[in-house]
Amino acid sequence: MKETANGMPFINDEKAIGKWDFFxxxxxxxxxxxxxxxxxxxxxxxKEIYFFPEGEKYWIFEGWTKGYLLIHYGGNEPVLTYKYNxxxxxxxxxxxxxxxxxxxxxxxxxxxxSGKHYKLKEIGRRENINIPFVFDEKIIGSWNTVGFVDxxxxxxxxxxxxxxxxxxxxxxxxxxxxxxxxxxEEWHDKWSKxxxxxxxxxxxxxxxxxxxxxxxxxxxxxxxxxxxxxGMPPSYYVLKKETGVKMNITDALxxxxxxxxxxxxxxxICFVKNFSWxxxxxxxxxxxxxxxxxxxxxxxxxIVNGQIVGMAFIIKTDYYPLSxxxxxxxxxxxxxxxxxxxxxxxxxxxxxxxxxKIGFDRTYIPSEHIGLYEKYGYCYLxxxxxxxxxxxxxxxxxI
Numbered sequence: 001m002k003e004t005a006n007g008m009p010f011i012n013d014e015k016a017i018g019k020w021d022f023f024x025x026x027x028x029x030x031x032x033x034x035x036x037x038x039x040x041x042x043x044x045x046x047k048e049i050y051f052f053p054e055g056e057k058y059w060i061f062e063g064w065t066k067g068y069l070l071i072h073y074g075g076n077e078p079v080l081t082y083k084y085n086x087x088x089x090x091x092x093x094x095x096x097x098x099x100x101x102x103x104x105x106x107x108x109x110x111x112x113x114s115g116k117h118y119k120l121k122e123i124g125r126r127e128n129i130n131i132p133f134v135f136d137e138k139i140i141g142s143w144n145t146v147g148f149v150d151x152x153x154x155x156x157x158x159x160x161x162x163x164x165x166x167x168x169x170x171x172x173x174x175x176x177x178x179x180x181x182x183x184x185e186e187w188h189d190k191w192s193k194x195x196x197x198x199x200x201x202x203x204x205x206x207x208x209x210x211x212x213x214x215x216x217x218x219x220x221x222x223x224x225x226x227x228x229x230x231g232m233p234p235s236y237y238v239l240k241k242e243t244g245v246k247m248n249i250t251d252a253l254x255x256x257x258x259x260x261x262x263x264x265x266x267x268x269i270c271f272v273k274n275f276s277w278x279x280x281x282x283x284x285x286x287x288x289x290x291x292x293x294x295x296x297x298x299x300x301x302x303i304v305n306g307q308i309v310g311m312a313f314i315i316k317t318d319y320y321p322l323s324x325x326x327x328x329x330x331x332x333x334x335x336x337x338x339x340x341x342x343x344x345x346x347x348x349x350x351x352x353x354x355x356x357k358i359g360f361d362r363t364y365i366p367s368e369h370i371g372l373y374e375k376y377g378y379c380y381l382x383x384x385x386x387x388x389x390x391x392x393x394x395x396x397x398x399i
Contacts, residue, residue, distance in 0.1 A: 002054065002055070004055055004062070004063045004064070004065050004068075004070055005057065005062040005063055005070050005072070005079045006062075006070055006079050006081055008065050008068065008081075009065065010054065010055045010063075010065045011065050011066035011067075012054075012055075012066065013064075013065075013066035013067070013086075015086050015093065016051045016064065016066070016084075016086065016095070017051050017052070017053055017115065017117060018050070018051060018112055018113075018114045018115040018116055018117075018118070019048060019049075019050050019112070019113050019114040019116065019118065019123075020048065020049045020050075020051065020095055020110035020111065020112050020113065021047060021048050021110060021111050021113050022046065022047050022048065022049075022108070022109075022110060023094065023109045023110055023111040024036070024108075024109040025106055025107065025108055025109065026106065026107050026109060027105075027106060027107065028107055029085075029087075029096045029107055031107075032094070032096070032107070032109055034089055034090060034092065034094070046226060046229070046230030046231060046232060047230060047231035047232060048113075048230065048231045049061065049069075049110060050118050050123055050229075051064055052117075052118060052119070052120070053117050056120070057070075058120050058123075058229065059225040059228075059229040059230070060072055060073055060074070060225060062079050067083060067084060067085065068081050068082065068083060068084065069081075069082045069084050069097060070082075082097050082098060082099060083097070083098045084096060084097045084098070086112075092111060092112070093111070093112035094109055094110065094111055094112070095109070095110040095111075095112070096108070096109055097109075097110065123229065124228045124229045125203070125223075125227065125228050126202040127202055127203050127204045128204070129190075129197040129198070129199060129202055129203070129204055131192050131195060131197060131204065132192065133176040133190075133192045134192050134193035134194075135174070135193065135337065136191075136192075136193040136194070138209070139172045139191070139193075139207070139218075140172055140173070140174055141171070141172060141241050141242060142169055142170070142171040142172075142241070142242045143169065143170050143171075143172070143218055143239035143240065143241050143242070144168070144169050144239060144240055144241075144242060145165040145167050145168055145169065145237055145238070145239050146159045146217070146238050146239065146240045147159065147163075147217075147237070147238030148165055148222070148235065148236070148237055148238065149235065149236050149238060150235050150236070151236070152208070152210060152219050152236060155210075155212070155217070155219070155236075155238050156212065157212040157213050157215060157217075159240075164183070165183075165237070166182050166183050167180060167181075167182055167222075167237050168181050168182060168183060169181040169239075170196075170220065170239060172191055173249075173252070173304060173305060174337030174338055175304065175305075175307050175309060175335070175337055175338065176190050176191055176192060177189075177190060177191075177304065177305040177306070177307055178190060178191045178196060179252075179305065187200070188305060188306075194206060194207065194208075195207065196220060196221075198223070201223070201224075201228055203223040203227070203228065204223075205220055205221035205222070205223050205234070206220075206221050207219065207220045207221070215240070216240075216241070217238050217239065217240055218238070218239045218240075218241070219236045219237070219238055219239075220236060220237045220239060221234040221235075221236060222234055222235040222236060222237050249304060249338065249341040249343070250341070252304045252305050253302060253303070253304055253341075253343065253346065254302075254303045254304075255300055255301070255302055255303075255346055255347060255350040256300065256301050256303060257298055257299075257300055257354065258298065258299045258300060258301050259298075260291045260293075264301060264308075265288065265291075267301070267308055268288060268299060268301055268308060268311060269285065269288050269289060271301075271308040271311065271335075272284050272285050272288060272311070273285065275333060275335060276335075276336065277333050280331065284331055287313075293315070294316070295316070296314075296327075296358050297313070297314060297315045297316060297327075298313070298314060298354070299311060299312070299313050299331075300312045300313070300314070300347055300350055300351055300354075302334065302338075302343050302346065302347055304338065309334060309335050309337075309338040309343065310332075310333060310334035310335065310338065310343045310344065310347055311331060311332075311333055311347070312329060312330070312331060312332045312333075312344075312347040312348065312350075312351055313328075313329070313330045313331040314327050314328070314329055314330070314351045314354060314355060314363070315327065315328050315330055316328070318330050318366060319366075319386045319387055319388075320366060320384050320385070320386050320387070320392075321385075321387065322384060325364055325394075326364070327355055327360055327363055327364070328363070328364050328365070328366070329348055329351045329352070329355075329363050329364070329365050330365070330366070332344055332347060332348065332365075334347075344376075345376050348365075348373075348376055349376075351363065352397065352399045353399075355399060356399045360399065361398060361399060362396055362397060362398050362399060363396070363397055363399060364381075364394060364395065364396050365378055365394075365395045365396075365397075366384060366386075366392045366393070366394055366395070367392060367393055367395060368392050368393065369393075370393070373395045374395075376397070377397050378395035378396065378397045379395060379396055379397070380393055380394075380395055381394045381395060381396045382394050
């Protein structure tokens, strides 16, 4: 026999199955009248409940069996068991749920609006998260939670440093990635200007800024179960930007050798298709598509939160008639949003470590720039001419 979350046997109750809207709260069932003024000020965190067939659970509702509704508020909280009974009044069905809490006892009244046998995929709010990325310089960085309110106007800058919040921090990265750090887990999302996109729940949470007493705060819509399944409006987390700290890309950055036929190789091709270095795009794409690398030649990718943000090659020959000079560190590129975080330097260092492991004692970089690669330990060697008869400078570094 099927059991519920608290071990009770499941007993079907066809009258319970369907959708119920919150209707009222009364001291007891005897005090209820469908004609009385509804206590609209009462807010339990939901406006509707679904009783699924077979007592199936969803959100905070851990299931049901005839005469009982089970609720779990998360974490280490126990599964709570509440008695219900159903009464037909003037052609409508009402459910009365007895609530016995530490300091009060009352009865919630629900009104049945549908007897349909719903499935989880049929209920809840689902929003279009396929929103094109639009950059927003203002949002970039890490924001720490300082408050949680039902409306933006409710917050007046009254920060209580002793408060602990489930959502601790949100970091917004320049490529549209976002990381939400909670007290017990970490969620990876995406963002576009004005919104945070939650792919797991298919919600679009708007963010807005407000300055209070010369301090700028961000208000981020909180769209969890109360919003998705409970029919409630979103609440707001209040966050304050970390100051004097540049976005810590280093912790999230990985440099990785790219191997032929891998998912990372496909991602690198996609990255090159969309990067802004038009002069080398077609040649670089052809090199990757045909995998024109031999022996020890290879590309490298700079990755932040699963997204490629930069690349480099180590190759035998570059765009110069100098077959006696190799290996070349070439095709060094970092996407615009991630420049200024020394990712180029890390790509070059990784390439040099690779070259050293396979037996080389120096590498070469061609460039038209003066003062760029010198800061990475390279020295000017001589002027060189490429196949287009254009003059560049050749740099060398002992490794």
